[in-house]
Amino acid sequence: MTNTEMKHEAAAAEVEDQAELESAAQAAALEEDLAEDADHEEPGEAPQDFERMLAAAGAATAFKVPEGFRCGYVAVVGRPNVGKSTLINALVGEKVSITSKKPQTTRNRVLGVLTEEDAQYVFVDTPGFQTKVKSQLTRRMNRSVRSTLGEVDAIVLLIESGGWRPADLEVLNLIPKDASNVILVLSKTDLEKDRNALLPLMADSMRRFPFAAIVPVSAEKHRQLSDLLNEIKKLLPESIPYFDPELYTDRSPRFLAAETIREKAFRLLGDELPYGTAVTIDKWVETEENGKRSADIIATLIVDRESHKPIVIGEKGAKLREISRLARADIAEQLGCPVHLEVWVRVRRGWSDDVKALKTLGYD
Template sequence: MGKSTLLNHILGQKLAITSRKPQTTRHNMLGIKTEGAIQAVYVDTPGMHKGGEKALNRYMNKTASAALKDVDVVIFVVDRTKWTDEDQMVLERVQYVTGPLIVALNKTDRIEDKAELMPHLSWLQEQLPNAQIMPISAQHGHNLEALERVIAGYLPENDHFFPEDQITDRSSRFLAAELVREKIMRQMGAELPYQITVEIEEFKQQGKTLHIHALILVERDGQKKIIIGDKGERIKRIGTEARKDMELLFDSKIMLNLWVKVKGGWSDDERALRSLGYGDL
């Protein structure tokens, strides 16, 4: 739907991972933008998961819902005139938000006949009468300056919470793990299910080189074979693409080593999830 793409474009640099697969985001991530007297702290949340049978799904739904209680403005990002079961889940939560609500109608630049939007805009306004609806393009930056001005108008006066050069609350280890996971999801597409995570086992600067060892956890042997690929070609591509992004992010030469390990049932094991940084369930 473009939440993470929107955050990256507003910040002016890549922070949150993106892929064509919905619900790529798994954790709340702060994106911090400071311009003069205004400091906006954006919370990129996981998308809602219908069903939520596994512990991982429950964690993501709980994380996304909890974020609504602690923010000054809610931005509900939807994809043009598409409407999914997950969108409906979000709507059923944000309709009770008492503070400002913005519906960011994303990818509207892809609609040639804007008249097609009118019935959907009217329907959205009926569902959320107190919301301000704004057509945008997260990828191409259309109408994002106007969106930021609206957001800034809603922010309360307060001291800045973060130094003006800080852009996130997440550690370098976390960002490195997310970049590896992004490349896997982009390589796999629909081939690989959601039961995959990445853990950084070593993150050490030696001279001018940053050495990173990443463990990729999957649930079945077949998934491991898919990630490694024929003669290791796929995991090499994943490593090469992740390393390039890491060098830009960390401004350092990177030595990246990847391993794949099978850990059956990790995505439905609450203790395993906590040990992998998924917090309380």
């Protein structure tokens, strides 16, 4: 390539980069305007689905959409710790949301995207609806659940195959009685030895609510997931895909890395770890040398009290080192390159009940 050609190519790249920056700035400004409009909606007015319009505008144009293609948003709701994130991860085939046995592991609405030949499913992993713990954080999570129900094309309500619990009924009561787009999923059916035992539960469930379908599944064993997708597809409108078919989530690598660290802390410490824990990414540098890419990440694990800090650190730092080791392995797999990860612990008193702190930490 001649010097002149190289200069032309560099100039073209600069113009393209500038166009991308302007487009991103316009999208950001539009999102701010829409957010302000949403804040001024009259009480009781249904929220407009601005996110869907923005997502559709950015979907890949190279994807050849067949006739009759369907696409839509699917809310997966249920009580805390019922298995919503596990189900979405199994359906999408990628780790979209973190999982643990600790209730309320999911705190943000996370989108998981599955694109097939004739449909694109945009799953919304919502926090478990919480009635026991009252704080600004749980109020925000409950509000997220309520608002999601009015913005989606289909609702998947998850209960365990063992039967209805009072907390399940609280979630059911959030759904409009005349809704015709609700599918009931009976989860963890691999724990039931006699599948016929589910028949009375299914009959009882139809008496409680006019579900569009009832599907028993096992996310762990990947049983009847295709049946569930077929039922969901019936409820989705004909549409172009909202997202690039190559994407499996709307979340950034930084967000997924922070969630991975929080997951490892939950899993490693179990009941020892207090609920008031969050993670921030303080440094994120990706480099490439001799064609090999690597990432250097520094994160902070935030706890609510001074007494919580030694629990996370452990004797001679053993717990924190193990959290870092396990998280680093998963993040390296997500990024597809070696990762150097440092995790520090910091105390931020009362962050889960502090509105400003919640906004800073990304809990809008």
